Structures are given as structure tokens and as C-alpha cells.
Amino acid sequence: MNKYVKELVELSSIDKSLNSFNPRIEAINKKIEKEQKKSQDLSNSIAKLQQHIAENKDKIATYEEQITSLNEKLNEIKKKSNEVTNEKEINALTVEENITKEKIAFANEEIERLNKVIEAKESEIAKLQEELDAQNSILEQVQKSSEDEITDIEKQKQELFKLREKIVHEIDQKVLAFYEKIRKWARDTAVVPIKKHACYGCFLKVSDKTYSDVLKGEEIVTCPHCDRILYIELEDIKEEEA
């Protein structure tokens, strides 16, 4: 293989690996985000239930205040009924007393009902809290293993960067510029093999002349259809000859 092409094949393979790291990191981050969202959703549900409980407790407090003032009213009615003698007035006080007692009964019923609602919501919270605890430990595990994975990827990245620097330093600068120009549009497929007499970049057949030019390796040969740099893998040469 042409010396320059050999270097470009290596460079292209490094660039391809380097480009593959970011999607891998993104995938890891997405995995963490997914678990974080599950934890967050559970926390939100618990917070909502706690909010409902607080609202119901406020309502209960209001009913309790009502009951206190209604009891004061009952005492006043009793005092008054000891003082009045007139039948009409007695009847009026009796009606007022009954209404007040009904109001107290209603307030007590509401307090009882609200307490039941609070109890149900509290047991719902306990269940969700258990789920949240389990979810948080999953999240912790995912974060921990992701950290290790990312550290590993960063290490590989650093090593490849170093290797790339070395090649870029040693390679003919005109050849490098030529490669970078093609890479701008071809990205990971700037340098492609010929397989079964076809360019592996555009998948069109190449002529026998192009094939033998690549095989000779006297110069860098590009695909006549797509302009990518071509090479032939050793194992493919053997296959052709067999």
C-alpha cells in the first residue's frame, strides 16, 4: 500500500473512533437523565400529596375555629333562654339552637372526612417514598457506573489524540491537507476500501485501471465517482487472487 495512504487509513480510523466517543457520552448522559426524571417525578408526586394534606389541615383548622365560635353561640343561647319567658322568643331561640347544633355536627363530619382523606394520602406517600428510595439507589448506581464509563472513554480519547498528534506531525502536510479537505464533506468515510471492485464510500464499481492504480500504490488514488481516497485491504487482494 502507498505509504501516504497507509498513514491516511490509520488517521481516518482514529478520527472515526474519536467521532464515536461523543454519541457514547451522550447516550450515557441520557441514561442518567432518564433515571433522574423518574426520581424527580416521584418527588413531585409526593410533594403534591403533601400539599393536599396541608390544604386539608388548613380546612380542618377553619372548621375547628367555627366549632369554637358555634359553641360560644350555644352558651349565649342557653343564657338567653334562661332569661326569656315569652313563648315566641323561646321558640326563636330553640330554632337558633338547632341550627347551631346542626352546623357543629356538619363541621365535625367534615373534620372526620378530611382526616380520612389525609390518612389515605399519608399511606400513598409512604408507598411512593419506598419507590423513591429504591429509584434513588438505582440512580446512584447508574451515576457511579457512568462515571467509570466516562472516565474510561476520556482515557481512550486522550490516547487516540496523542496518537493522532504523532501521525499529523509526521505525515506529509500536503497529504494531510488533501485528507482534511475531503473529510470536510465525507466525514468518517474520507478514506475507504475497495470491496468487490466497488468504492466503499459511494458503492459504485471502479474501473480496472483505478483498481490496478490503487493496487500499484504509486500515488494516492481517489474514487472517480465520489473523490474519496481509495485503498485495498490485504485480505481483499488475496480474495481477488484466489
Ligand SMILES: [Zn+2]
Ligand atoms: Zn466512490
